[in-house]
Amino acid sequence: MNFNRRTLIAAASAAAFASAPFAASADGLPRNVRMVIGSTSTGGDTYQNSAIVAEALSENLGINIKVDAVGSTEAFKALNRDSRGSTIMIFHDQSYLGNLYGRQGYDDPFANYVVGPTVAINPGNAYLVPADSPYQSMEDILTAAENGERVRVAIQPGGVSEIGFSAMKNAARVRAPGSEENIVAVNTGSQSDKNQAMWDDLADVINGSIQANEQFTQLEDGDDKAMRFVWITARDATLGQAPEAGMGGTTRDDMLAYASPETSVTLDGTNDFTFDKEFFFLFNPDMDPAIIDQIDTALAEIYAAGDIQERQKESFFIPNFLPSAEATAHLTDKRDTYADVITAIAGN
Amino acid sequence: MNDLTKVSIDFEQSHLVFPRLIAVVLAILLIAIIIRDHKRILNALPYWKGVFQNMDKMRFLGALGVTLLYFSLMVPVGNIWPNTGSGFLICSIPFVLIIGLLFMHERPMRSVISLSIVSVVGPVSVWWLFTYPFFLTLP
Amino acid sequence: MFEFISPLFLSLIVGGTMVGIIFGSIPGMTATMAVAVCLPLTYSLGLENGLALLLGLYVGGISGGLVPAILLGIPGTPSSITTTLDGHPMAQRGEGERALKIGIVASLAGGLISLLVLYLFAPALADFAIKFSYVEKFLIIFFALTVMAALSSDMLMGIFSGFLGIFIALIGSYDISDGGNGKYRLIPPGTEYWLDGGFSLLPVLIGLFGLAAILDQAELGVPKGHSANDVKVTKANKFSLSVFRGQKTNVVRSSLIGTFVGILPGVGGSAASILSYTNAKTFSKNPENFGKGEPAGIIASESGNNGLTGGALVPLLSLGIPGDSTTALLIGAFTLQGIQVGPLFIGNSPETWNAMIIAMLIANIAMFIMMYFAIRYFAKIVTVPKHLLFPIILMMCVIGAYTINYGIMFDVWTLLIFGIFGWVATKLRLEIAPFIIGFILGPSAEVYFVKSLESFGDLTIFVTKSWIAVVLWLLIIGSIAGSVMISRKSKTRA
Numbered sequence: 001m002n003f004n005r006r007t008l009i010a011a012a013s014a015a016a017f018a019s020a021p022f023a024a025s026a027d028g029l030p031r032n033v034r035m036v037i038g039s040t041s042t043g044g045d046t047y048q049n050s051a052i053v054a055e056a057l058s059e060n061l062g063i064n065i066k067v068d069a070v071g072s073t074e075a076f077k078a079l080n081r082d083s084r085g086s087t088i089m090i091f092h093d094q095s096y097l098g099n100l101y102g103r104q105g106y107d108d109p110f111a112n113y114v115v116g117p118t119v120a121i122n123p124g125n126a127y128l129v130p131a132d133s134p135y136q137s138m139e140d141i142l143t144a145a146e147n148g149e150r151v152r153v154a155i156q157p158g159g160v161s162e163i164g165f166s167a168m169k170n171a172a173r174v175r176a177p178g179s180e181e182n183i184v185a186v187n188t189g190s191q192s193d194k195n196q197a198m199w200d201d202l203a204d205v206i207n208g209s210i211q212a213n214e215q216f217t218q219l220e221d222g223d224d225k226a227m228r229f230v231w232i233t234a235r236d237a238t239l240g241q242a243p244e245a246g247m248g249g250t251t252r253d254d255m256l257a258y259a260s261p262e263t264s265v266t267l268d269g270t271n272d273f274t275f276d277k278e279f280f281f282l283f284n285p286d287m288d289p290a291i292i293d294q295i296d297t298a299l300a301e302i303y304a305a306g307d308i309q310e311r312q313k314e315s316f317f318i319p320n321f322l323p324s325a326e327a328t329a330h331l332t333d334k335r336d337t338y339a340d341v342i343t344a345i346a347g348n
Numbered sequence: 349m350n351d352l353t354k355v356s357i358d359f360e361q362s363h364l365v366f367p368r369l370i371a372v373v374l375a376i377l378l379i380a381i382i383i384r385d386h387k388r389i390l391n392a393l394p395y396w397k398g399v400f401q402n403m404d405k406m407r408f409l410g411a412l413g414v415t416l417l418y419f420s421l422m423v424p425v426g427n428i429w430p431n432t433g434s435g436f437l438i439c440s441i442p443f444v445l446i447i448g449l450l451f452m453h454e455r456p457m458r459s460v461i462s463l464s465i466v467s468v469v470g471p472v473s474v475w476w477l478f479t480y481p482f483f484l485t486l487p
Numbered sequence: 488m489f490e491f492i493s494p495l496f497l498s499l500i501v502g503g504t505m506v507g508i509i510f511g512s513i514p515g516m517t518a519t520m521a522v523a524v525c526l527p528l529t530y531s532l533g534l535e536n537g538l539a540l541l542l543g544l545y546v547g548g549i550s551g552g553l554v555p556a557i558l559l560g561i562p563g564t565p566s567s568i569t570t571t572l573d574g575h576p577m578a579q580r581g582e583g584e585r586a587l588k589i590g591i592v593a594s595l596a597g598g599l600i601s602l603l604v605l606y607l608f609a610p611a612l613a614d615f616a617i618k619f620s621y622v623e624k625f626l627i628i629f630f631a632l633t634v635m636a637a638l639s640s641d642m643l644m645g646i647f648s649g650f651l652g653i654f655i656a657l658i659g660s661y662d663i664s665d666g667g668n669g670k671y672r673l674i675p676p677g678t679e680y681w682l683d684g685g686f687s688l689l690p691v692l693i694g695l696f697g698l699a700a701i702l703d704q705a706e707l708g709v710p711k712g713h714s715a716n717d718v719k720v721t722k723a724n725k726f727s728l729s730v731f732r733g734q735k736t737n738v739v740r741s742s743l744i745g746t747f748v749g750i751l752p753g754v755g756g757s758a759a760s761i762l763s764y765t766n767a768k769t770f771s772k773n774p775e776n777f778g779k780g781e782p783a784g785i786i787a788s789e790s791g792n793n794g795l796t797g798g799a800l801v802p803l804l805s806l807g808i809p810g811d812s813t814t815a816l817l818i819g820a821f822t823l824q825g826i827q828v829g830p831l832f833i834g835n836s837p838e839t840w841n842a843m844i845i846a847m848l849i850a851n852i853a854m855f856i857m858m859y860f861a862i863r864y865f866a867k868i869v870t871v872p873k874h875l876l877f878p879i880i881l882m883m884c885v886i887g888a889y890t891i892n893y894g895i896m897f898d899v900w901t902l903l904i905f906g907i908f909g910w911v912a913t914k915l916r917l918e919i920a921p922f923i924i925g926f927i928l929g930p931s932a933e934v935y936f937v938k939s940l941e942s943f944g945d946l947t948i949f950v951t952k953s954w955i956a957v958v959l960w961l962l963i964i965g966s967i968a969g970s971v972m973i974s975r976k977s978k979t980r981a
Contacts, residue, residue, distance in 0.1 A: 354945055355944060355945065355946060357940050357941045357944075359941065360668060360670075362661070362667070362668055362937050362941060363660075363668050363671075363672050365940075366932075366933040366936060367672050370654045370657065374647070374651065377643065378647065381643055381644065381647060399914060404705065404706060404707065404708030408705040410705075412702070412705075412907075415698075415903060416903070418885075419885075419899055419900060422899075423896055436885075443881075444879065444882060445878075447877065448874045451705070451709040451878075453709075459872075459874075462875075463875060467878070470879050470882065471882060474882065474883070474886060482524045483527075484524065484893070485890070485893060486890070486894075487896060
């Protein structure tokens with residue numbers, strides 16, 4: 001028998017009928033959850049953190065959670081489209097910093113989404129100078145700015161990498177109004193671009209991280225690639241929880257020497273500026289609040305059991321669980337502080 | 349002389365520098381093409397008419413239409429059972445079948461059966477592979 | 488010293504290579520995706536074993552790309568575009584098997600040469616690589632772009648297509664992670680929601696080569712029979728190693744170019760095979776044969792892209808900076824185990840370093856053996872009836888486009904847009920090869936060009952920066968002059 005057009009159409013409509021939809025619903029998180037993250041890299045810190053949390057959550061709740069590294073704009077879009085709880089998001093401070101710096105594609109996450117529990121901190125955000133730099137400390141850098149010397153700082157603008165730079169400018173402003181103009185940004189991209197900017201002598205100070213730059217600080221004298229830490233932005237309470245051995249040739253005590261209070265970048269003349277890169281959940285604003293409670297409870301159990309902390313510390317993350325309500329209050333405060341810093345230096 | 353080569357770029361506007369440069373080059377090349385090929389360009393309408401007259405309309409437009417439908421349905425169907433890849437699975441089976449039938453010249457029973465088997469086994473095994481061992485998201 | 492070698496270690500390499508080859512040979516699947524999929528597995532495997540798996544996937548994935556490039560005319564991965572240019576014409580005239588074998592031998596040579604370079608010179612090369620600032624990187628990209636002229640059959644249309652490719656690649660935001668300011672440009676009003684990230688490379692690639700080819704066939708009514716009617720299967724031209732006679736320089740040069748492109752962070756993997764191809768054509772005695780089925784073209788392309796594998800590990804292991812998108816994922820494998828990679832890595836972890844070198848060596852050999860014996864079966868793909876092959880290819884293209892960025896539906900629409908664009912473009916006599924090369928290299932050309940001027944503020948910097956810049960200019964001029972000469976020659980002949 002030969003199939004003609006009519007039999008084909010009949011077959012197609014039969015197939016369409018057979019696959020007619022039926023609804024599926026359940027309380028709480030669906031059985032299959034997609035966790036989107038604000039990074040496109042599956043080798044980066046956001047992915048690692050999210051994977052650790054996703055694994056623990058799916059085990060605790062008995063559901064499937066897939067982590068998808070779609071990047072911030074796509075992640076927010078996916079989150080927006082789905083209020084059933086089958087899409088949730090994990091990201092870090094970039095989510096509101098991008099908004100504060102006015103980057104295109106960043107809405108205010110506090111207004112447009114629901115901020116959920118925090119899970120961990122990456123304490124690594126740092127600033128470095130070449131090993132043979134005349135600047136020994138942040139004090140030297142801020143004094144240089146005061147004396148009218150131009151200090152070029154390589155950053156990736158519009159977020160986590162810029163906030164420490166804004167804080168430097170703000171500290172310069174507090175110490176000697178007007179001197180903040182001598183601290184200028186060199187806008188680059190990835191970590192390799194920032195390092196390269198230092199080696200090409202386009203920058204005097206670069207933004208980096210303990211994880212990516214520590215080995216450069218251990219190079220022998222005379223190596224052109226050698227660097228020195230001048231500032232680690234994390235709170236001392238955060239760094240204090242890092243493994244005592246620290247990382248590579250830099251112990252925890254060495255790190256604490258570059259962080260507040262020993263290394264001071266002032267916020268307002270009395271308090272120091274600090275920045276911890278915190279990872280937290282974001283939810284669709286119309287999602288059932290019961291799901292947030294469910295995640296809070298599950299995370300509380302997971303953190304009480306204690307295995308996740310070991311896993312996080314292995315990858316140099318600091319465990320940092322705050323349930324949704326506390327997390328929202330804490331992050332809102334943090335955002336407001338940074339908003340003030342950014343407006344304070346914006347006039348100039 | 350040295351001043352002629354000096355360029356200063358404002359970072360806030362730097363996203364426009366290269367697109368403008370490329371647009372200018374494109375415009376120049378386009379003018380060159382128009383001057384050289386004006387005869388061919390004026391002949392465009394009859395040429396495209398010829399293309400559409402000579403094409404196998406059912407297969408070409410059919411393939412295009414079915415693909416369009418396939419892409420449009422995948423996400424809504426997948427949303428019924430979120431994050432299971434069912435949109436891909438449910439839409440791919442008829443898609444492979446229909447495109448296969450469309451591209452066949454005669455449709456003897458034997459070929460139709462082998463195509464039907466492929467159109468079920470293909471999407472199902474791919475779906476299984478991506479959902480379970482690879483753990484990737486499908487629509 | 489070699490305690491890490493165990494049956495598990497060996498089978499992970501071989502298994503990884505095999506899965507990598509499969510990923511690479513499916514249009515739309517890439518080595519990067521293979522590594523991303525298997526990365527989470529490495530946590531429980533431990534560092535050496537995990538790396539064995541990932542490096543096998545990497546080598547296999549890069550190599551597998553030549554199969555669809557040659558047999559179907561669809562590059563399996565962006566780095567095998569230049570393989571398509573000569574491989575597919577060879578397959579069409581019945582030399583598919585020969586083309587595949589040439590490609591595999593060239594891949595092996597590229598892989599081994601770059602591995603040797605990695606083993607012997609890694610730290611020294613990393614120190615050299617950091618001498619390349621924005622200016623030199625721009626000139627390298629510019630040099631790679633000159634291949635546009637060499638690839639076009641009609642120089643004016645070809646160059647126009649290439650610039651159009653660059654222009655379309657600029658749509659979206661000026662990527663902040665590459666050093667841009669993150670602002671949108673060239674987005675038609677009303678399409679910001681979809682186009683804010685621009686078009687992704689892989690969907691564009693498989694749209695232009697995969698979907699467009701199937702649309703062409705549909706337009707012709709899908710000429711009867713199976714694909715083998717287009718691709719003749721003859722025994723006339725058998726593969727023999729003699730094809731490599733006189734190609735030693737090409738092999739070594741292309742492998743070293745591939746390695747070097749891998750070493751330069753930020754230049755991008757696909758540039759490796761494009762640059763090797765440009766060079767091979769520039770220095771060839773019969774450059775007019777390139778693009779029509781010239782074995783030297785396959786040799787250049789494949790030894791170039793496998794040369795990348797060793798090269799990209801140089802900055803990873805001696806600076807902690809990935810050389811391409813796949814090695815960026817390898818960093819994840821290290822941090823999962825709490826191991827730092829940076830300038831001290833090789834000295835501090837000789838065990839891991841040896842394990843990686845051995846794994847790469849075995850992966851290259853395993854790749855060669857598996858591919859060489861699988862070719863017979865691969866080549867059979869052209870005997871599958873079109874009505875079975877085409878819908879399955881389309882489905883795989885959809886999967887590839889959807890999963891490349893972990894589930895973005897717009898990437899699937901991109902596939903359709905560029906499939907139609909590709910079909911229309913050939914009717915308008917636009918040229919696809921220069922277009923896609925412009926599209927691939929456009930974004931890096933932009934960043935390095937604009938950043939050079941931003942940092943130095945003077946156009947003369949492109950010549951005066953360093954001796955490296957001068958050498959690059961000589962190559963650029965040589966390549967352009969070469970293309971002009973070839974086009975003159977073919978005009979007088981016609």
